[in-house]
Amino acid sequence: MNFQSLPTDAKSILALKWTDYEPYYKELETRELSSENINAWLDDWSTLASTADEHYWRLYIATTVNTADKEVEDQYNQYLEKIQPAAKTAEQQLKEKLLASGLSPKGFETALRRIQAEAEIFSEENLPLLAEEQKLVTDYNKLIGSLTVMWDGEERTFAQMRAVLYETDRSVRLRAWEAAEACLLKQRQNINELWEKFVPLRLKIAENAAMPDYRAYMWKQRFRFDYSPEDCKSFHAAIEEVVVPAAQRVYERRRQRLGIEAVRPWDIYVDPLGTTPIKPYETIDEFKSKSHAIFQQVDPKFGEYFQIMMDEGLLDLESRKNKAPGAYSLGLHVVHRPFLFMNNIYTSLDVQTILHEGGHAFHEFERAHVHFYQRGEIYLPAEFAEVASMGMELIASPYKTKEYGGFYTESEAARAMIELLEDFITFWPYMALVDAFQHWIYENPTEGSDASRCESKWGELWDRFMIGIDYSGWEDVKKTYWHRQSHLFDGPFYYIEYGLALLGAIQVWANARKDQKKAVAEYRKVLALGATVPLPQLFAAAGAKFAFDADTLKEAVNLMEEVIGDMETKL
Numbered sequence: 001m002n003f004q005s006l007p008t009d010a011k012s013i014l015a016l017k018w019t020d021y022e023p024y025y026k027e028l029e030t031r032e033l034s035s036e037n038i039n040a041w042l043d044d045w046s047t048l049a050s051t052a053d054e055h056y057w058r059l060y061i062a063t064t065v066n067t068a069d070k071e072v073e074d075q076y077n078q079y080l081e082k083i084q085p086a087a088k089t090a091e092q093q094l095k096e097k098l099l100a101s102g103l104s105p106k107g108f109e110t111a112l113r114r115i116q117a118e119a120e121i122f123s124e125e126n127l128p129l130l131a132e133e134q135k136l137v138t139d140y141n142k143l144i145g146s147l148t149v150m151w152d153g154e155e156r157t158f159a160q161m162r163a164v165l166y167e168t169d170r171s172v173r174l175r176a177w178e179a180a181e182a183c184l185l186k187q188r189q190n191i192n193e194l195w196e197k198f199v200p201l202r203l204k205i206a207e208n209a210a211m212p213d214y215r216a217y218m219w220k221q222r223f224r225f226d227y228s229p230e231d232c233k234s235f236h237a238a239i240e241e242v243v244v245p246a247a248q249r250v251y252e253r254r255r256q257r258l259g260i261e262a263v264r265p266w267d268i269y270v271d272p273l274g275t276t277p278i279k280p281y282e283t284i285d286e287f288k289s290k291s292h293a294i295f296q297q298v299d300p301k302f303g304e305y306f307q308i309m310m311d312e313g314l315l316d317l318e319s320r321k322n323k324a325p326g327a328y329s330l331g332l333h334v335v336h337r338p339f340l341f342m343n344n345i346y347t348s349l350d351v352q353t354i355l356h357e358g359g360h361a362f363h364e365f366e367r368a369h370v371h372f373y374q375r376g377e378i379y380l381p382a383e384f385a386e387v388a389s390m391g392m393e394l395i396a397s398p399y400k401t402k403e404y405g406g407f408y409t410e411s412e413a414a415r416a417m418i419e420l421l422e423d424f425i426t427f428w429p430y431m432a433l434v435d436a437f438q439h440w441i442y443e444n445p446t447e448g449s450d451a452s453r454c455e456s457k458w459g460e461l462w463d464r465f466m467i468g469i470d471y472s473g474w475e476d477v478k479k480t481y482w483h484r485q486s487h488l489f490d491g492p493f494y495y496i497e498y499g500l501a502l503l504g505a506i507q508v509w510a511n512a513r514k515d516q517k518k519a520v521a522e523y524r525k526v527l528a529l530g531a532t533v534p535l536p537q538l539f540a541a542a543g544a545k546f547a548f549d550a551d552t553l554k555e556a557v558n559l560m561e562e563v564i565g566d567m568e569t570k571l
C-alpha cells in the first residue's frame with residue numbers, strides 16, 4: 001500500500017471519510033514487524049497520523065475563524081463523531097503493536113515513553129466522553145465568542161472592549177470595564193452550569209482509565225515525567241515568596257504614576273508612562289510588514305518563514321464578531337505549516353502577541369525535518385514550546401524600534417519593554433493562582449464540581465496571589481474571573497507550562513543579553529530538536545535550567561527589575 005498517495009492538499013484532506021482512512025490503518029496493523037522494517041512502518045504511520053491530525057486541526061481552525069458557520073460546525077462534529085473515535089482506536093492498536101513488538105528504534109526513546117503513558121491511560125469507553133468534552137468546549141467558545149457590548153452606539157466584541165482599557169481617561173475606562181464585566185456577569189449562571197458538566201465528565205474519564213484521580217490522569221496525558229504535583233506546589237510557594245512582592249512593587253509604581261489612591265481593575269492595562277497610549281500601527285498590512293521586519297532582524301530565516309505565512313494566507317489577525325477569542329498558533333502536520341490566529345486591538349499588546357505566536361509558528365517550521373511524527377510534533381512538551389514563544393518575545397526586543405523597521409521610537413520601545421517585563425512579573429502570581437485553583441478542583445472533586453464553591457475558592461486564592469489590585473465593591477467580578485480563563489475549560493491543568501517556560505525564557509534572554517548571536521543560534525538549534533529529548537535536556541540545550549525554586553526565580557526577577565530600572569532612564 002502506498003502511503004504517499006494519501007492526499008496533501010486541504011480540500012482532499014477535508015473530503016476524507018473514515019472509510020478512506022481505514023484500509024491504511026488495517027494494513028499497518030497486519031504488517032509483520034521486524035527490526036528491518038520498523039523504520040518504514042513508523043514512516044507510514046507518521047504519514048497517516050499526520051493526515052488525520054491535519055484534518056482535525058483544519059476543521060478546528062475553521063470553527064474558530066467563524067463560530068457562526070453551521071456547515072463547518074457540522075463537519076467538525078462529524079469528524080468528532082465518525083472519524084476521531086475510530087482513528088483513536090486504530091492508533092491505539094498500532095501503539096500496542098509497537099509496544100508488544102519490544103522493538104525500540106534508535107532515536108525513538110522519548111516517543112516510546114510517551115506512547116507507553118498513553119497506552120496506560122487509554123480506555124475505549126472514554127472515546128465518546130472525550131468527544132462530549134470537545135463539544136462542551138465548543139459550547140464554551142460559542143458563548144464567550146458571542147458576547148458583545150454596546151459601546152458608544154456600536155456593537156463591540158469582548159476582545160475589542162479590552163482596547164478601551166488602554167484609554168487614559170479613567171472614567172472612560174471604568175465605564176468600559178463595567179460594561180464588559182456586566183456582559184460577562186450576565187452569563188454567570190450559564191457558564192457555571194456548563195462548568196458543572198465538565199468536572200463529572202472528567203472524573204468519569206479518569207475512572208474509566210483506571211487512574212486514581214483526574215490529576216493523575218492528566219499528568220500522564222500531558223507527559224509530565226519530569227515533575228510532580230509537589231513541584232508545582234513548591235513553585236506556587238516560591239512565586240508567593242519572590243514574585244508576589246515584586247508584583248506589588250509593579251502595582252505601587254503604577255499607582256504613583258497614575259496618581260491614584262489605589263489600583264483598581266480598570267487601571268491595570270493603561271500605560272502609566274505616557275499621556276497617550278502607544279498606537280504601534282494603523283492597518284493590518286502595516287502590522288504584518290513591521291512584524292516581518294523584526295523577525296528578519298532576529299534571524300533572516302524567521303523573516304523567510306513569516307513571508308511564507310503572509311503569502312500562503314496563514315495569518316488571521318483582525319477581531320470580528322463570531323470569531324473565537326484569544327490567539328494561537330497551530331501546526332498543520334502534512335504541509336508543515338503553522339496557522340496563526342489573533343484578535344488584534346491596535347495596541348502594543350498585539351506586537352507582543354505576534355512575537356509570541358511567531359515563536360510557536362517558527363518552531364513548526366524548524367522541526368519540520370524531524371523524522372518521525374511521534375517524535376517531533378504533537379508530542380512537543382508545552383513547557384518547552386512556551387520557551388520558544390516567550391523567548392522570541394524577549395530576544396526580539398532589541399529590534400522593535402523604527403530604526404530596524406519596527407513599531408516604536410526609542411522611548412516607546414523603553415515603555416513597551418517595561419510593560420512587557422511588568423506583565424511577565426505580574427503574570428507569575430496569576431499563573432500560580434490558576435494552577436493552584438486546578439489542583440484544588442481535582443483534589444476536591446465534589447467541591448470542584450460545585451460552581452459556587454469554585455467561585456469562593458477562586459476568590460480566596462486570588463487574595464493569596466493577586467495582592468495590589470483593589471477589587472473592593474466588585475467581589476462578584478473577582479470571584480467569577482475564572483469564567484474567562486479558557487484553559488480551565490479547554491485545557492485542564494494546562495497553565496503552569498507558561499510559568500515554567502517563562503523562567504526558561506528569561507534565562508535564554510539573560511544569555512542573549514550577554515551574546516545575542518550565540519543565544520539566537522542556540523535558540524534555533526533547540527527548536528529544531530522538536531521533541532527528541534526529554535524536557536530538562538531541552539532546557540539545557542537552550543542554556544537554561546528547568547527549575548521550580550525560589551533562587552532561580554529570584555535571579556530572574558532581579559534581572560527583570562534591573563532592566564526595568566534601566567529602561568526608566570530612557571523614557
Ligand SMILES: [Zn+2]
Pocket residue numbers: 356360386389
Ligand atoms: Zn504560547
